Amino acid sequence: MKPHLQPQALPKNFNFKKAVPDWDANIKDNLMTRQFVFKDFRSAFDFMSLSAQYAEEINHHPDWFNSWNKVSVRLSTHSIKALSDLDILMAQAMDHFARKVLGVA
Secondary structure, eight states: OOOOOOOOBOOTTOOHHHHOTTSEEETTTTEEEEEEEOSSHHHHHHHHHHHHHHHHHHTOOOEEEEETTEEEEEEOBGGGTBOBHHHHHHHHHHHHHHHHHHTOO
């Protein structure tokens, strides 16, 4: 298990498109968003289970919504009212989990 990490705000010039190219970053509202689409509910749930386990490990939890094969995700570090390195870690992990569930990892 990883230790709980203290969030560090991202620098103003952070390159979101390089670090998390499939995510939309809204700097003004301190949000990152992405919708994942899977083949069915079971795959979406598998993705959410993997993501939830990692979220517990780093103590950084997404706001998300599931509708059958779709999972809509919002990331933000509420405790510092900014986007942080934890948002990037979580986004990259979720991208990895999605590829794994989709069989393209």
